[in-house]
Amino acid sequence: MVLYLLLAVVVLIPLFPLYWLVISAFKTPAEFVQIPPTAFPAEPTLNPLTTALTEVPFFRSMANSVIIAGGATISVVITSIFAGYVFAKHQFRGKDVLFWAIVSTMFLPPIVTLVPLYHLVSSMGLADTYLGVMLPWLANAFGIFLMRQFIMEVPDELIEAARVDGAGELRIVWQFVIPLLKPAVVTLAVFMFVYAWNNFLWPLSILRSEAMYPVVLTLNRLMSYTMSFEFQNVVIAGALVASLPTLLVFLVAQRVFVQGIASTGVKG
Template structure:
């Protein structure tokens, strides 16, 4: 009698495995194509960028476009602004999500489920809906036209709280009770007992938050009106687009985009193991 996996694979399991592998490769090529094209275009000469039909590989790869990026925009300042926004916001999200997730998962208080449901409901609001009220609030607090105004409203995140709550709910209550018996404070329990138990979820949330706030465009553009010195790299790339004349400086735009995508890509390489572990853990639990 054949098991379920054999029946699913059909009469020729090796052929099925080969088809699945080809499908995975095809999907990977399609997903990676824009990134590869961007890097190759950044190494082309202006003449190669304008050529029709398009040239796939540059005849003589050069880095002149990367040097020119630093001349058109203050790349170093823009990268620092993006790094400051992304890292500070990510750190704030991790702390607030861990603490709130712990409270929702392990505390019993009146209205807990209702409050959690209301918080989850905010995840379905499009960001554009809250843009104007949030901007008026930031302006009232005197944080407009500054990096503080970009960072502060994003230090807490409903998705992060939801994610942490789901994972922390799986931490044994006996472990927390033992820490309390030993005299540990609630903060120490959160960061010394609970946090090490949900490291995959923390890494996944850090990756999501960093990439999102590194690439965010609309909110910094709204807050930093008239203060181009604090522009993150994503906004500074807009100057490269305006500097572009037809296809003459396509390589310049592609070079700037390549530099902008490197930090999130490097972070993903370091955190991908934890990211996969979090998916596997959620699948086993759910």
């Protein structure tokens, strides 16, 4: 019995911030700053939500985030699968050096590459564009590493049999390799979507017009409009709406995602 209680506590602790986010989004300004805080809204109201959605172009910024995060996720999944396949199943000079050079970029702090990336994207005329925001995320070292580890487990005999049957490399990847990578693909897609959705510094650096802002930048703008404690529930309501897509992605993919995480730990 004690063990079950401990497990329940362990489960509830990570869920508590989400619970507090939800209830705070429906509190009145007076109740939001009340001490001690209330565990549930005494008079639930939708005013914070309506204010957050109308005070700033929230739906436009949500659409921007969907385009940016969705485009980056699709690109990373595709490039990671093909690069991982090459590193796992093809032999060429310098393969190991190139692979570990790519993996080593995972250990570079993002702030180190911010200025070079800004100058590169700006010189290409891609500042303040969707492509400019997505460009640093079109390929990902972690994704290449993850796919390479999974594809190494695909039997070489399967690939050789496909080649004997006359299948080209694209057909082998599409018809024989990708169907075996479902847990890895879903895991990578979830990680990449959440990362791209929540990224703040790079969009802030490369975007100039507010019409292009993703939702994280719009939330920051909302905070500047509501600096008074009287309106902090509006910011909380905006954060709740902004977090819904990432929660939805996880809930839809949770079963395969957990399977992919479990499999990642045993890949050699």
